[in-house]
Amino acid sequence: MLSATNFSQQLQFESNAVDDSMDEGGAAPHAKKMMWSIEFEKVSKSFGSHQVLVDLDLQVRPGEKVTLIGPSGSGKTTVLRLAMTLAKPTRGDIRIFGESILFDADKKGLSAAQESRIRRRCGMVFQQYNLFPHLTVLQNLILAPTTVLRQSKAQAVESAMVYLRMVGLQDKARSYPAQLSGGQQQRIAIARALVMKPEILLLDEITSALDPELAGEVLDVVRRVAHESRVSLLIVTHEMRFAREVSDRIAVFDRGSIIEQGVPEKIFTQPENERTRTFLQSVLDH
Amino acid sequence: MTWDWAFVIKILPALGIGVWYTVVVTAAASVIALGLGLALAIMESVSKTYGRAFVLFWLELFRGVPSLVLLYFCFYVLPQLGVTVPAIPIGIVVLGVVYAAYCSEVYRGSLITIQGELRDACVALHLRSYTKWRRILVPLMAQRAAPALLNYVLSLFRETAVLFAIGVPVLMGEANDIGYEHFRYLEPYTLAGAIYLAMNLPFLYVLSRFKDKHA
Numbered sequence: 001m002l003s004a005t006n007f008s009q010q011l012q013f014e015s016n017a018v019d020d021s022m023d024e025g026g027a028a029p030h031a032k033k034m035m036w037s038i039e040f041e042k043v044s045k046s047f048g049s050h051q052v053l054v055d056l057d058l059q060v061r062p063g064e065k066v067t068l069i070g071p072s073g074s075g076k077t078t079v080l081r082l083a084m085t086l087a088k089p090t091r092g093d094i095r096i097f098g099e100s101i102l103f104d105a106d107k108k109g110l111s112a113a114q115e116s117r118i119r120r121r122c123g124m125v126f127q128q129y130n131l132f133p134h135l136t137v138l139q140n141l142i143l144a145p146t147t148v149l150r151q152s153k154a155q156a157v158e159s160a161m162v163y164l165r166m167v168g169l170q171d172k173a174r175s176y177p178a179q180l181s182g183g184q185q186q187r188i189a190i191a192r193a194l195v196m197k198p199e200i201l202l203l204d205e206i207t208s209a210l211d212p213e214l215a216g217e218v219l220d221v222v223r224r225v226a227h228e229s230r231v232s233l234l235i236v237t238h239e240m241r242f243a244r245e246v247s248d249r250i251a252v253f254d255r256g257s258i259i260e261q262g263v264p265e266k267i268f269t270q271p272e273n274e275r276t277r278t279f280l281q282s283v284l285d286h
Numbered sequence: 287m288t289w290d291w292a293f294v295i296k297i298l299p300a301l302g303i304g305v306w307y308t309v310v311v312t313a314a315a316s317v318i319a320l321g322l323g324l325a326l327a328i329m330e331s332v333s334k335t336y337g338r339a340f341v342l343f344w345l346e347l348f349r350g351v352p353s354l355v356l357l358y359f360c361f362y363v364l365p366q367l368g369v370t371v372p373a374i375p376i377g378i379v380v381l382g383v384v385y386a387a388y389c390s391e392v393y394r395g396s397l398i399t400i401q402g403e404l405r406d407a408c409v410a411l412h413l414r415s416y417t418k419w420r421r422i423l424v425p426l427m428a429q430r431a432a433p434a435l436l437n438y439v440l441s442l443f444r445e446t447a448v449l450f451a452i453g454v455p456v457l458m459g460e461a462n463d464i465g466y467e468h469f470r471y472l473e474p475y476t477l478a479g480a481i482y483l484a485m486n487l488p489f490l491y492v493l494s495r496f497k498d499k500h501a
Contacts, residue, residue, distance in 0.1 A: 086406050112415075120412050130407035134425050143421060144411035196411065 035098055037062045037200050037232040038083055038122075043092030045078055045256075052078045054256040056092070062199070065226050065233040067243040067264075070253030071279060076236040079253075080202040083234065084124045085115055096121055096200065120148070123198030127205040129185040131177040131192070137164070138173040141192050149196070156195070163191035167221050183214030187221050194225070200232045201225070207239055215239070222246065240283055244268055252276045287472050294473050297464050301477055304460030305485070311378055311456060312443045318382025319442060320435060323389025327427070328419060330390070331397060341390070348387040354448055356380045361452040377449040377456075385442045389435055396430035397423065433496050440489045444482065457481060 036059040045053040053075045060066050068076040081087045082094060085101055094101050099118045104110055110118070131140050141160035145151040151159070164170040167187035169180075177185050186206055193201060203222065207215035219242050226233055226246040237243055243250060244264040251261040252273065260273040271277045330341040348356075360376045400423060408418040428435075450459030461478035465471040 084410055086409055116412055124410035126403060128403050130403045132422055134429060144413060147417045148412045
């Protein structure tokens, strides 16, 4: 479990980094602005007349683990889909390490190549695994590294095996997804996202389709990622214990807005918002 | 009229030539139908207006006009316009483009069955459009469309018989010529029917195996 001490140490580290650059370069005050790994600025999203997100402001620091919780339909998954450019916001801007994934400097729309370059720093794992059914596990893992990162096949296989070992499935390299359990497929999906070496990993309800036993093995993998890497995690989950354990910060969503956010201890023990209290009570009672 | 075995033995080599042309025309036209059908389905999927309109026009034209009319048009009308093409390439191309229209609909149907989540995964892995189509969508489309496509290849194989109308020496054309030549129709047409049926059997076997495997 990531403790409050670790969280504060990380904040301290980032704060020092900004201060150091200031000392060396003597930069203007605006340079002090934090470089977020991902930043949503006044983002709204509607599907027809149904507004899913309303003026969302959310920032994630490099290496920070942020979990989005809240009732179903409150817009959590939409946040991840917008970040991955699987959907376009109706209004607002989204930046990845300071670069908009929607507009160029002249506020014109990005080309597909520009968009791809910027969002390449993101990876995503889905609720339904989304492994390619006609490819073996190993082929699933090496497809993107060989075609997108231009790695040689030997290099990609070597890297894939490292991640397969990390998720404990190195013996399944030649299996097809249909031959694996749901939990194994989800661990493969995590490995497939990690071989692309993302700096931001988006996890969308990755245990929702699994029974508790299989969910446990998937969460163990995410715990390892959370504790052993500097990747920023943006997690949507209904697993409150897990959220409390791995998150540096929790954002509570309701009706398309963040109604409260803070460190897990505060959210779970002293929620300020009445709706947060009601939500937590309902999920923790089950 | 009685069955004459001596005549049967005499005409077998000529029918054998017909079988060879039937196989060649079927194979070549199938390649065009399967390849062009796939290209049409992809064009229909990726394009917005003009591409879709073109595909729609193609489908309506080649599904709406009988193959025989197209064959006669290409064989008799094109030379009058100064374009003379031998009968065999005309037969192959006409059957190929007609069946490409049917095959594209099969591919399109199978494309619809591919879950949107797999396309999301392609975006999440930053695959380029070309890679997405070549490595993910086309193999899945082909896999899912295979039984229906095999049916169309079977249908195309039978339809090669109409090419005798423009003088292509397919099995039906050879049987027809033998009948005219000897004023005996019983043996050549019976043998042609039996050979078409026998040649169908491997296709039917493969099709049933495929259905069993994917049932």
